[in-house]
Amino acid sequence: xxxxxxxxxxxxxxxxxxxxxxxxxxxxxxxxxxxxxxxxxxxxxxxxxxxxxxxxxxxxxxxxxxxxxxxxxxxxxxxxxxxxxxxxxxxxxxxxxxxxxxxxxxxxxxxxxxxxxxxxxxxxxxxxxxxxxxxxxxxxxxxxxxxxxxxxxxxxxxxxxxxxxxxxxxxxxxxxxxxxxxxxxxxxxxxxxxxxxxxxxxxxxxxxxxxxxxxxxxxxxxxxxxxxxxxxxxxxxxxxxxxxxxxxxxxxxxxxxxxxxxxxxxxxxxxxxxxxxxxxxxxxxxxxxxxxxx
Amino acid sequence: xxxxxxxxxxxxxxxxxxxxxxxxxxxxxxxxxxxxxxxxxxxxxxxxxxxxxxxxxxxxxxxxxxxxxxxxxxxxxxxxxxxxxxxxxxxxxxxxxxxxxxxxxxxxxxxxxxxxxxxxxxxxxxxxxxxxxxxxxxxxxxxxxxxxxxxxxxxxxxxxxxxxxxxxxxxxxxxxxxxxxxxxxxxxxxxxxxxxxxxxxxxxxxxxxxxxxxxxxxxxxxxxxxxxxxxxxxxxxxxxxxxxxxxxxxxxxxxxxxxxxxxxxxxxxxxxxxxxxxxxxxxxxxxxxxxxxxxxxxxxxxxxxxxxxxxxxxxxxxxxxxxxxxxxxxxxxxxxxxxxxxxxxxxxxxxxxxxxxxxxxxxxxxxxxxxxxxxxxxxxxxxxxxxxxxxxxxxxxxxxxx
Numbered sequence: 001x002x003x004x005x006x007x008x009x010x011x012x013x014x015x016x017x018x019x020x021x022x023x024x025x026x027x028x029x030x031x032x033x034x035x036x037x038x039x040x041x042x043x044x045x046x047x048x049x050x051x052x053x054x055x056x057x058x059x060x061x062x063x064x065x066x067x068x069x070x071x072x073x074x075x076x077x078x079x080x081x082x083x084x085x086x087x088x089x090x091x092x093x094x095x096x097x098x099x100x101x102x103x104x105x106x107x108x109x110x111x112x113x114x115x116x117x118x119x120x121x122x123x124x125x126x127x128x129x130x131x132x133x134x135x136x137x138x139x140x141x142x143x144x145x146x147x148x149x150x151x152x153x154x155x156x157x158x159x160x161x162x163x164x165x166x167x168x169x170x171x172x173x174x175x176x177x178x179x180x181x182x183x184x185x186x187x188x189x190x191x192x193x194x195x196x197x198x199x200x201x202x203x204x205x206x207x208x209x210x211x212x213x214x215x216x217x218x219x220x221x222x223x224x225x226x227x228x229x230x231x232x233x234x235x236x237x238x239x240x241x242x243x244x245x246x247x248x249x250x251x252x253x254x255x256x257x258x259x260x261x262x263x264x265x266x267x268x269x270x271x272x273x274x275x276x277x278x279x280x281x282x283x284x285x286x287x288x289x290x291x292x293x294x
Numbered sequence: 295x296x297x298x299x300x301x302x303x304x305x306x307x308x309x310x311x312x313x314x315x316x317x318x319x320x321x322x323x324x325x326x327x328x329x330x331x332x333x334x335x336x337x338x339x340x341x342x343x344x345x346x347x348x349x350x351x352x353x354x355x356x357x358x359x360x361x362x363x364x365x366x367x368x369x370x371x372x373x374x375x376x377x378x379x380x381x382x383x384x385x386x387x388x389x390x391x392x393x394x395x396x397x398x399x400x401x402x403x404x405x406x407x408x409x410x411x412x413x414x415x416x417x418x419x420x421x422x423x424x425x426x427x428x429x430x431x432x433x434x435x436x437x438x439x440x441x442x443x444x445x446x447x448x449x450x451x452x453x454x455x456x457x458x459x460x461x462x463x464x465x466x467x468x469x470x471x472x473x474x475x476x477x478x479x480x481x482x483x484x485x486x487x488x489x490x491x492x493x494x495x496x497x498x499x500x501x502x503x504x505x506x507x508x509x510x511x512x513x514x515x516x517x518x519x520x521x522x523x524x525x526x527x528x529x530x531x532x533x534x535x536x537x538x539x540x541x542x543x544x545x546x547x548x549x550x551x552x553x554x555x556x557x558x559x560x561x562x563x564x565x566x567x568x569x570x571x572x573x574x575x576x577x578x579x580x581x582x583x584x585x586x587x588x589x590x591x592x593x594x595x596x597x598x599x600x601x602x603x604x605x606x607x608x609x610x611x612x613x614x615x616x617x618x619x620x621x622x623x624x625x626x627x628x629x630x631x632x633x634x635x636x637x638x639x640x641x642x643x644x645x646x647x648x649x650x651x652x653x654x655x656x657x658x659x660x661x662x663x664x665x666x667x668x669x670x671x672x673x674x675x676x677x678x679x680x681x682x683x684x685x686x687x688x689x690x691x692x693x694x695x696x
Contacts, residue, residue, distance in 0.1 A: 017589045017591035024493045024501055027490055028502070030490070031490060031491075031514070031561060035516065035517050038520065038524075038528050041532065042528065088314075089314045089317055092310065092314035100311055101312075109319065110319060113318050113322050115685070119615060119677050119680065120674065121618070121620070121677055122621060123621040124619075127329065127667060128325045128329065152321050155317065159318070214521070214522075215521070216622055250530070259531075266527050274516070277512065277515060277519055
């Protein structure tokens with residue numbers, strides 16, 4: 001009698017678990033499905049538009065025809081500009097945080113501030129960039145102002161990933177180096193940085209992926225609706241891929257006609273993000289195995 | 295000598311490193327300074343366009359008027375002076391073009407040279423008049439009385455229900471509809487994203503085998519990496535028409551569309567952080583539960599979830615933060631009507647979308663410009679609050695463990 005009751009209990013327990021797990025599995029897969037719907041939709045529509053001319057020609061006829069060459073160049077400039085600024089500073093800051101400063105109030109403050117900076121919405125960066133770089137420092141709407149704004153936005157990303165990379169370096173390496181009489185900086189430069197280098201590069205790639213898609217910070221610091229020529233100096237305005245997608249899909253009189261261009265632009269953006277993510281994951285996996293073998 | 299150089303360069307490098315690490319702190323401080331310096335300017339400027347004045351008859355006891363009162367007079371919602379503390383007369387509204395009812399073009403003069411005198415006489419002759427005109431037409435011996443326009447107060451700014459920053463004659467700067475719009479859309483987003491995100495976090499940390507997890511993790515990261523403008527575009531071409539058709543609406547750009555897109559965008563944050571928290575549940579705890587005869591599912595909701603609840607709430611809060619600060623996607627799909635939302639099927643306008651849509655049209659240093667910076671301040675404070683509360687939650691967790 002007792003056996004049957006327990007059996008029943010166990011069975012209902014099992015059934016509940018099976019139902020719960022099935023629900024969780026379906027919900028999880030539905031998230032993956034959402035991702036694939038977005039990706040396939042944009043790639044299916046975009047692939048019809050994308051060809052060599054699309055990425056190497058200027059826009060024509062009110063941006064309903066032609067290519068997106070200036071927007072690609074503009075985004076490249078902004079990515080390069082922001083990384084020239086954010087990457088060295090971010091890596092140096094992370095080295096200081098991980099290798100030099102001792103646990104204490106200073107570290108806590110820096111950490112908290114970096115977290116706060118990471119949490120600030122991108123449009124606030126846009127406001128800040130406009131009031132400091134564009135107006136106060138008189139850079140005007142320029143690649144310089146946009147790059148600096150984007151660089152500040154990317155800084156926490158670089159710092160965090162670099163810190164992770166440095167933390168992953170086994171302490172015995174440091175001790176061995178210091179034991180041989182090397183200074184702190186020599187240890188950092190000759191031992192810690194080479195080991196963590198691949199992971200630091202992963203952070204750089206992720207930051208590039210993030211920066212190339214940001215729109216709000218460049219709205220008022222650099223982005224131009226349409227420019228017939230390429231930028232020639234860092235004080236020029238520039239077109240940019242995400243802003244281009246925004247304007248041709250929301251404003252203008254011929255939204256319908258420029259839809260194909262919008263699909264193409266969205267696909268280029270997606271491809272950049274895809275490549276950045278694949279590259280970062282690949283690097284992580286490749287060097288992760290290598291370090292373990294050592 | 296050599297060791298001196300070595301020591302010196304070590305010191306120099308350490309200084310350089312310290313400088314770099316202080317950049318984030320410096321940036322946060324600069325952001326606060328610039329944002330608040332411009333934003334607080336809203337409360338120091340009169341909400342009438344520079345170079346314009348509002349005048350009444352000398353006999354009118356009123357000395358000050360608020361921008362909301364001006365708007366209500368012009369909308370003819372206020373029709374008697376006693377409603378705003380004057381005499382029980384009706385309000386006679388005088389617009390610049392009305393001058394032709396009183397004087398002919400000849401009397402005014404071809405170059406408006408007599409206009410100041412004419413205006414002065416009109417205002418002097420009608421006791422219940424209110425007039426709005428450019429300062430350059432103010433006569434030297436003006437016989438009326440200029441009304442002081444009240445500056446916008448803190449409470450008016452936060453409780454005002456109308457956002458018309460370019461309205462004539464007086465700008466209306468009430469941010470309540472924008473704040474409510476932001477919260478409304480974000481709340482909808484989190485209601486959609488939380489169940490889905492938690493399910494995925496539980497599945498990835500407790501149920502799925504390692505192989506599936508290794509596939510899903512990068513996919514979730516990819517979801518986080520898609521630019522917001524691409525989400526907005528996707529929402530614009532797929533979700534907006536879908537909503538319009540399903541609910542048979544005149545426009546599909548609604549709060550619901552914004553919530554759906556923001557929900558998808560908040561998913562990676564929620565999943566990553568709560569999954570991390572769940573994976574940190576001590577193995578011994580789980581095994582103890584299983585050894586007592588609990589099923590895996592019972593262990594999950596009786597042990598793993600309660601243990602990691604602070605991490606889960608941190609994920610949820612950060613997800614809300616992401617939704618509140620998101621600009622482009624919301625700007626593209628919510629329709630941007632600055633009204634207090636009553637249903638999820640109506641257009642709404644959020645704070646970030648307002649800044650993005652309007653900053654381009656403002657003049658540098660004007661009232662509208664400053665008002666948008668004030669919105670930026672609000673946004674900054676909200677996200678700061680969110681960050682600090684996440685910090686508090688995770689710190690409390692650490693204390694409990696000891």
